[in-house]
Amino acid sequence: MKARTRPVVEGLFIETETGLRLSGSRCKTCRTPYFPAAAHCHNPGCAGSEMEPAQFGPRGTLWSHTIQNFPPPTPSKYDAPFNPYAVGVVDLTQDGLRVLAQIVADDPRQVRSGAEVELVLAPLYRDEDGVEVVTWKARQL
Numbered sequence: 114m115k116a117r118t119r120p121v122v123e124g125l126f127i128e129t130e131t132g133l134r135l136s137g138s139r140c141k142t143c144r145t146p147y148f149p150a151a152a153h154c155h156n157p158g159c160a161g162s163e164m165e166p167a168q169f170g171p172r173g174t175l176w177s178h179t180i181q182n183f184p185p186p187t188p189s190k191y192d193a194p195f196n197p198y199a200v201g202v203v204d205l206t207q208d209g210l211r212v213l214a215q216i217v218a219d220d221p222r223q224v225r226s227g228a229e230v231e232l233v234l235a236p237l238y239r240d241e242d243g244v245e246v247v248t249w250k251a252r253q254l
């Protein structure tokens with residue numbers, strides 16, 4: 114049977130019993146986190162180059178956000194008709210990095226920077242075969 118959902122990009126995130134995790138990497142020498150995963154450390158103060166897999170999230174704080182009021186340009190996809198949504202930067206404080214995420218909200222005007230959020234798996238658009246394409250988004254707690 115054909116899967117009815119698929120990730121927007123393979124290998125960027127995984128679902129666990131305790132929530133969604135972003136799959137990245139971390140430098141073994143200086144512990145700098147990278148998402149998506151990096152092959153080498155880009156920290157100019159680090160001489161190390163050995164990386165290890167790392168997972169980030171799901172809890173964080175919405176550092177800043179805005180409302181996307183117009184459709185994203187190609188190649189981004191969305192389900193018509195376009196509905197404005199909030200998009201923001203999530204501070205994954207415990208992991209030491211920030212990531213961009215759409216914010217899950219019935220009304221994007223209700224989103225507040227500074228809110229505690231968690232990363233969740235959410236639909237992005239439905240493809241030409243009717244398969245729901247999913248990605249990570251942030252939901253206010």
Ligand SMILES: [Zn+2]
Pocket residue numbers: 140141142143144145154155156159160161162
């Ligand atoms: Zn490093």
